Amino acid sequence: MGLIFIDASLKNNKKHKEINMLVDSGASYSLITQKNWQELGLKPKREMEFVMADGSRISRKISECFIEIPFLKSEGHSPVILGEDGDDENLLGAVTLEIFGLVLDPLNRTIKPMKAMLAKLIKN
Numbered sequence: 001m002g003l004i005f006i007d008a009s010l011k012n013n014k015k016h017k018e019i020n021m022l023v024d025s026g027a028s029y030s031l032i033t034q035k036n037w038q039e040l041g042l043k044p045k046r047e048m049e050f051v052m053a054d055g056s057r058i059s060r061k062i063s064e065c066f067i068e069i070p071f072l073k074s075e076g077h078s079p080v081i082l083g084e085d086g087d088d089e090n091l092l093g094a095v096t097l098e099i100f101g102l103v104l105d106p107l108n109r110t111i112k113p114m115k116a117m118l119a120k121l122i123k124n
Contacts, residue, residue, distance in 0.1 A: 004109050006092065011066040012040040019090050023111065025104040027093035031081040032065065036090065040065065044082055060084065067096060072111060074100040 004023040009016060010032065017040055021030070028050075032042070044061035051057055061082045068075040078096040081087075097103060103114045 004104070004111070006069060006111070007071070008090075008092070009068040009070065010036065010040055011068070012042055015040045021090040021092040023097075023104055024091045025094050025097065025106070027091050028095055029062070029079055029081045030067070030093045030096045031060075031083050031087060031089070031091040033083040033087060033090055034085065037063065037065075037080070037082050042080070042082060048081075050081075060087075067092075069100070072100070072102065074102060076100060 005020050006023060007018065008021050009018055011017075017036055019032075019036055029048075032040075042063040042065060044063055046062050047059055048062055049057055049059050062079055063082055064077055065080045066075070067078050067080075076099055078099050080096075081091075083090075097111070098114070101114045101116060102111050104110075105112050
């Protein structure tokens, strides 16, 4: 397996930023580096605690951002972690992939449309 990076456009009000994001399906939320979210003027809406791979816990502020992935023709609002010092990589996490109806194929190193299922409740 290898790393997958994609180009994305972030928008907040009239501000716009082109960035490169590491696709990390092991990360729940997408993360925007401090420099990028400050340039966009994103504001924290809440705070969450996250468990790191080594078992340690950290708290990070959460906002929301409009993300566009042009080559996949996908766009929409997604929750994002507001990165702090030491958070050096923009990440595209599983929640954003699901919001966009996408899934990571790690074997082929591609992002594909998700096979979504809609269930109907049958009354007896």
